[in-house]
Amino acid sequence: MRASLERAAVALRGLLQPGEAFTAWFEGEDSDFVRLNGNRIRQAGHVQQQRLTLDLIRDQRHVRTTLPLSGDADADTAQLRAATTQLRTLLPQVPPDPYHACAGPDSNSEDLRGGRLPGAAELLEVLTGSADGLDLVGHCASGRLCRGFAGSAGQWHWFETESFSLDWSLYHRADKAVKGRYAGRHWDSEALASRVHGTRDQLEIMACAPMSLEPGNYRVFLAPAALMEILSVIAWQGFGLRAHRTRQTPLLQLADGKIALHPEVNLDEHCAGGQAPRFSPEGFPLPDRTPLIAGGQHAGCLADLRSSREYGVAVNAAAERPESLEMAPGTLATEEAARAVGDGLLVSDLWYGNLSDRTRCAVTGMTRFACLRVVDGIPVAPVDPMRFDVSLYELLGENLLGLTRERERIVDTGTYGQRSTASALLPGALVRDFPLTL
Amino acid sequence: MNDQTTQDLHELAGRFREIVPAVDDWSLRIIDVASETLSVRRDVVEPVQLARDTGVMVTLSEAGGVGYAATSDLSRAGLAAAVERARGWAQLAAPLRLFAPQPLGPIGIRDAWEAPVQRHWSELGTAAKLQWLRDLAGRMKIHEAIVDWSAGLGYQRRESLLVNAHGGEIHQTQHMLVPWLRAVANRGGETQVRSFGPDLAGQGGLERLDLLEFEAQPERVAGDALSLLDAPECPVGTMDLVLMPGQMTLQIHESIGHPLELDRILGDERNYAGTSFVTPEMFGTFRYGSELLNVTSDPAVPGELASFGYDDEGTRAERQWLIREGLLLRGLGGATSQARSGLPGVACARASSWNRPPIDRMANLNLEPGESSLDDLVRSVEHGVLMETNRSWSIDDSRNKFQFGCELGWRIEDGELRERVRNPGYRGISSAFWRSLAGVGHRDSFRVMGVGTCGKGEPNQMIAVGHASPPCLFRGVAVFGGAGS
Numbered sequence: 001m002r003a004s005l006e007r008a009a010v011a012l013r014g015l016l017q018p019g020e021a022f023t024a025w026f027e028g029e030d031s032d033f034v035r036l037n038g039n040r041i042r043q044a045g046h047v048q049q050q051r052l053t054l055d056l057i058r059d060q061r062h063v064r065t066t067l068p069l070s071g072d073a074d075a076d077t078a079q080l081r082a083a084t085t086q087l088r089t090l091l092p093q094v095p096p097d098p099y100h101a102c103a104g105p106d107s108n109s110e111d112l113r114g115g116r117l118p119g120a121a122e123l124l125e126v127l128t129g130s131a132d133g134l135d136l137v138g139h140c141a142s143g144r145l146c147r148g149f150a151g152s153a154g155q156w157h158w159f160e161t162e163s164f165s166l167d168w169s170l171y172h173r174a175d176k177a178v179k180g181r182y183a184g185r186h187w188d189s190e191a192l193a194s195r196v197h198g199t200r201d202q203l204e205i206m207a208c209a210p211m212s213l214e215p216g217n218y219r220v221f222l223a224p225a226a227l228m229e230i231l232s233v234i235a236w237q238g239f240g241l242r243a244h245r246t247r248q249t250p251l252l253q254l255a256d257g258k259i260a261l262h263p264e265v266n267l268d269e270h271c272a273g274g275q276a277p278r279f280s281p282e283g284f285p286l287p288d289r290t291p292l293i294a295g296g297q298h299a300g301c302l303a304d305l306r307s308s309r310e311y312g313v314a315v316n317a318a319a320e321r322p323e324s325l326e327m328a329p330g331t332l333a334t335e336e337a338a339r340a341v342g343d344g345l346l347v348s349d350l351w352y353g354n355l356s357d358r359t360r361c362a363v364t365g366m367t368r369f370a371c372l373r374v375v376d377g378i379p380v381a382p383v384d385p386m387r388f389d390v391s392l393y394e395l396l397g398e399n400l401l402g403l404t405r406e407r408e409r410i411v412d413t414g415t416y417g418q419r420s421t422a423s424a425l426l427p428g429a430l431v432r433d434f435p436l437t438l
Numbered sequence: 439m440n441d442q443t444t445q446d447l448h449e450l451a452g453r454f455r456e457i458v459p460a461v462d463d464w465s466l467r468i469i470d471v472a473s474e475t476l477s478v479r480r481d482v483v484e485p486v487q488l489a490r491d492t493g494v495m496v497t498l499s500e501a502g503g504v505g506y507a508a509t510s511d512l513s514r515a516g517l518a519a520a521v522e523r524a525r526g527w528a529q530l531a532a533p534l535r536l537f538a539p540q541p542l543g544p545i546g547i548r549d550a551w552e553a554p555v556q557r558h559w560s561e562l563g564t565a566a567k568l569q570w571l572r573d574l575a576g577r578m579k580i581h582e583a584i585v586d587w588s589a590g591l592g593y594q595r596r597e598s599l600l601v602n603a604h605g606g607e608i609h610q611t612q613h614m615l616v617p618w619l620r621a622v623a624n625r626g627g628e629t630q631v632r633s634f635g636p637d638l639a640g641q642g643g644l645e646r647l648d649l650l651e652f653e654a655q656p657e658r659v660a661g662d663a664l665s666l667l668d669a670p671e672c673p674v675g676t677m678d679l680v681l682m683p684g685q686m687t688l689q690i691h692e693s694i695g696h697p698l699e700l701d702r703i704l705g706d707e708r709n710y711a712g713t714s715f716v717t718p719e720m721f722g723t724f725r726y727g728s729e730l731l732n733v734t735s736d737p738a739v740p741g742e743l744a745s746f747g748y749d750d751e752g753t754r755a756e757r758q759w760l761i762r763e764g765l766l767l768r769g770l771g772g773a774t775s776q777a778r779s780g781l782p783g784v785a786c787a788r789a790s791s792w793n794r795p796p797i798d799r800m801a802n803l804n805l806e807p808g809e810s811s812l813d814d815l816v817r818s819v820e821h822g823v824l825m826e827t828n829r830s831w832s833i834d835d836s837r838n839k840f841q842f843g844c845e846l847g848w849r850i851e852d853g854e855l856r857e858r859v860r861n862p863g864y865r866g867i868s869s870a871f872w873r874s875l876a877g878v879g880h881r882d883s884f885r886v887m888g889v890g891t892c893g894k895g896e897p898n899q900m901i902a903v904g905h906a907s908p909p910c911l912f913r914g915v916a917v918f919g920g921a922g923s
Contacts, residue, residue: 033897035897038705040534040535041503041531041534043795044504044505044506044527044530044531045497045505045506045523045527046508046523046527047507047508047793047794048509048510048511049509049793050510051491055485063485063486064487064488065488065489066487066490067489067490068491068510070512070513070516071516075512083490090564093564093565093568094483094486094564094568095483095568097482097483100485120527124530124534128534135705137709139709139710141897167709167710167896168709171705175835175836246586247585247624248586248624248631252627258627351834352834352835353832354832355843356841357843357921358629358920359628359921364830366832366833366835366839368835385835385839387865417791417900437841438865438867438916
């Protein structure tokens with residue numbers, strides 16, 4: 001795939017006319033996808049795709065097009081020639097863009113993250129073998145992901161990773177299930193088998209008669225994946241500079257200093273620790289770390305190129321949402337979570353979150369998978385799905401009792417259009433008065 | 439239809455036929471999408487974005503297994519490589535298959551379908567469209583409290599060719615137009631957003647802008663946002679609820695469309711989008727809602743976003759009743775799901791693009807009109823709220839417990855609309871909610887709408903769906919507002 005971008009850059013330089021410049025953002029993948037239901041294969045296949053987003057620039061005017069690349073040199077060059085001609089025709093029709101800029105000519109990077117990917121047969125053998133006799137539903141994705149950037153001034157960035165992600169549920173019956181995940185770059189069959197066996201063990205408690213809870217406030221331990229669901233809703237507009245300056249962020253009261261979270265709450269966008277490219281689609285390098293919330297106080301925002309130009313700050317994000325969110329750990333031992341809950345709930349996952357009240361920074365959603373009733377520090381039964389509606393200001397404010405010292409990397413298994421490179425490193429959270437509403 | 443593109447697609451299919459080996463069954467789905475997005479935010483033209491996306495999905499059945507391979511490499515070598523990959527997956531999948539391979543459609547059909555267009559996108563040049571959007575956006579800056587405002591227009595032409603080993607060949611072209619306006623008002627810690635448009639996406643050309651009276655909306659949108667800053671919070675309690683078509687779109691989608699998808703009922707989605715409270719034995723016997731509830735899957739409503747002639751398995755699309763007078767009759771599942779489940783379905787196996795395989799997706803899912811005017815509905819409410827335009831949605835994995843929020847509400851008292859209220863929301867349980875349906879608007883109040891962002895499937899797929907509905911009245915719903923309510 002690297003050759004595709006290299007060839008495209010050469011071809012585009014040859015196509016430019018005096019006064020013109022270009023930037024080109026490349027996305028490619030070579031991925032296997034397997035979908036399972038009942039521990040059997042529902043759909044299996046392969047996707048190979050390469051896409052180039054090309055900006056033709058002249059006199060601060062620019063027009064953008066995205067086109068597929070085949071990897072075939074002649075076909076791709078012909079496409080680029082046609083695209084450049086089309087963009088050149090459009091350029092006079094658009095006004096100068098005050099919020100556009102090009103990265104400097106010295107903007108260069110190489111980020112190669114090799115791995116050991118599983119063979120398809122090996123992956124299926126381990127996964128389905130480990131879950132033999134169980135109702136496993138899930139999805140496996142594996143392969144090479146590439147992102148790249150080339151500019152007419154010689155800018156060049158290349159990111160290439162080999163990675164896999166497996167995301168499954170073991171069902172006891174109806175909606176009673178436990179969730180399992182295994183993702184990384186270096187495949188280990190024993191590690192996968194161990195994780196599947198771990199989720200198999202958790203199924204035992206799902207066989208107990210489920211409890212129906214009354215709406216009310218509960219003492220709850222949110223596992224990292226559950227906390228991630230809430231933070232991902234907030235992250236949609238919570239940390240972007242544009243959303244802050246236009247007063248649309250749900251964290252407005254925090255940003256205005258009218259509310260503070262618990263002093264243990266520290267959130268960063270940690271590009272250096274994540275799994276995403278460390279350059280923007282316009283070729284700007286991204287900082288290692290951007291503090292977003294420090295000591296419970298608003299600390300910073302994410303600015304993409306357009307916001308950086310509109311509001312006069314440096315580019316520090318590819319888009320104005322975290323791709324490598326990191327939350328500082330606390331001191332609670334994860335293995336003590338049930339005992340620390342005492343009388344309440346252990347929540348492995350939350351689902352379908354959405355903002356319910358922007359002013360209150362409130363999120364609603366559902367419990368899903370292993371949500372367990374805890375009595376005297378011991379999980380006793382699964383709980384039927386319950387709706388929550390909670391203000392982040394309360395959840396991570398006065399109601400936060402502790403964060404775990406262990407953190408989990410939650411890999412985004414999203415595959416809309418292409419496999420995601422986002423991830424988050426989060427602790428679990430013990431909270432009081434978690435409101436269940438329906 | 440673009441003649442050159444059509445010729446290219448047929449040539450591509452021809453190249454494939456030359457190289458496809460003798461296997462048990464095969465199909466080739468070619469997709470070519472051309473799109474253009476124009477927008478203006480805070481009086482600044484955003485980058486004009488063109489896009490072209492062309493690729494193929496090869497599906498092969500061999501030795502009792504099925505595999506697919508999708509590629510953007512359309513050369514002879516690229517197609518041959520895709521064939522070998524699909525073959526490899528078919529062989530690997532065979533011993534672990536969930537069900538026996540189904541015939542890869544279309545069976546014996548050669549046909550073409552295209553969405554009608556009166557005023558083509560290209561009738562108006564880019565500069566003219568941008569200037570028009572600038573004018574519209576500028577009209578939303580009616581007050582200093584309007585802190586963000588934008589107007590946009592998107593167009594997409596999606597051309598597909600489905601061919602297979604049985605001589606089937608289906609060529610389809612969709613034209614979609616997505617207009618939008620958005621205004622954000624702020625005073626102190628209070629921010630309110632009002633929008634018009636994304637949920638009015640539909641098939642056709644620029645004539646849709648006149649149908650939607652798009653040009654008349656900017657001041658109203660901004661005015662609504664501004665007025666909401668000072669509006670009281672939506673009242674809290676159990677009361678009657680009138681939902682306008684924009685919110686009905688979301689209500690139908692989440693609590694009728696998704697629960698009726700056969701692949702959910704078959705368990706395919708349990709790891710991601712979820713399962714369904716609907717079980718196979720409910721079809722033909724389950725009372726889904728009150729007798730006023732009539733729901734169809736209709737691929738031929740003029741201008742509706744997910745109109746098509748055939749689904750991506752090659753099954754001809756026809757109007758079907760899913761729920762009639764409250765009784766559940768039929769699910770949303772294509773030929774494969776119907777064969778697996780033995781349940782009645784509709785032609786709705788669809789893929790978001792060439793790089794994803796077809797799965798069961800609602801298409802045009804509509805609530806049929808009743809006999810009441812909007813005034814009749816409001817007049818029959820002693821104490822309640824009218825809500826419009828969805829802004830928040832959440833529902834459990836079985837599609838039972840939902841909570842939805844809207845941009846704008848109106849308090850109703852003694853049969854009359856009173857003041858606007860902000861942050862309106864309501865929650866309920868699907869079947870109980872539909873059984874509380876107490877009034878359905880008539881044909882004149884019926885609105886055809888659609889959204890392009892329905893997510894489902896593994897690997898994930900985002901797809902366009904159409905929904906049409908009149909306003910509806912529900913009795914005894916849990917309603918709430920925002921902070922301070």
